[in-house]
Amino acid sequence: MQEEPWANIHLSDAPPEAHFRFDYLGRERVDSPFANGLGEVSAVSFWFSTDYLEQHGPRQTRKLLMALAAPLPFASGNAGLAFSGSLDVAANIRQVRRDCLRYPGLEVLRLSMTSLRIGTRVRGPSWLTFLGAPLLSQLGGAAQLGSRLNTPSTTVQAVEATSAVVTLGDWPATGDSEHDEPLSGYRELARALEPWTLWGEGESILGLEPEAARRWERRFLD
Template structure:
């Protein structure tokens, strides 16, 4: 969301409240208070965090991080980063935008089914002034561990997205890859000729387009997220068609800081695997 926190925060708070309600009996258990400490997450904790996100104070960004019981990468996570000014007045952070990252455990998909996950994503996205967003089956990794994580999927499962374990802010208005559910807004949707232009270019079976309010669209590839098992001949042709269309607007990972290690070339190649 390439808007400052002041505009996004009310929508983000509503989306998080909906998320908490819709995922029950799954529950968020811990609240990262932002000072290196975590407190048990309850209604009082949420009220404090909600107020801080809505009105963080002069010169302060809105943020929240809520975790499941285990705090591991296969558990629930809500991570919102909301700069108070966009773009930020620092060259190395000129691409930072507000990001809401929501993670569900795989068990949620298995128990509720893909249709309920899709309905939840649509309900949440409708609350947010997004430029882009996605829903997918992902393998999460901490920064610096992407190469090790990639070894688990590279030879067999091109449908699995290699995702960071927390929100990535440096996406500007680029599109973060090709996924099962692809939410597109401006400016990329306009550059593609709007919904009419998408319909003309994306006519393969398995691709559905759903117009959303605010000149936005949802592109869904198949009935459920597919891992793309190459051993059974899955080619994920809808993913490849969308990747070709989005190629000029795809996000390219970059180090968190100028002094951080470079992103491994094999990881960058994986992000462009549907273009090969």
């Protein structure tokens, strides 16, 4: 990971039933600031099958996620349920397009595309939303953010002076729209993060038409 000028690392369990995956995309080492707060960043993702959550429970899962995040100098990060599998496979992307609005709580991630644009912004709310510098200070700090979030199941925990994690409930939510699963905490956090949220992923990652992309990206706001 320290190789010049950058490193790309991809590790996974054996298919077809992979239980974990690790991806690291290193940004070229150049000393230039982000343009207008946006730009290419180094990014990392950890994928686990839902078996881990079901076997160990949300408390142990959260503990593991916090341990993974602890040594990382993150600007922002998200942890929650997600559609897994390669989005380059036509059958996979068709299924995700069909289901992404039904299950708004599920993440859709294509790390290689997000890391090119996100800079110091955030992708929006998730079960665990990690906020670092400079975003947390722009939100007024952990205490100020916590005072704005009134959903009883939401907690804001300061990790260090410049970072915090927002937890939305005991379990990650799918938000199944056919069963009216409430997402009040997600909606409240989305409003707080809106000015610093990365937009455009509905078209770039999912390939949705502009109106459908807008509906998906603003699923917690409109």
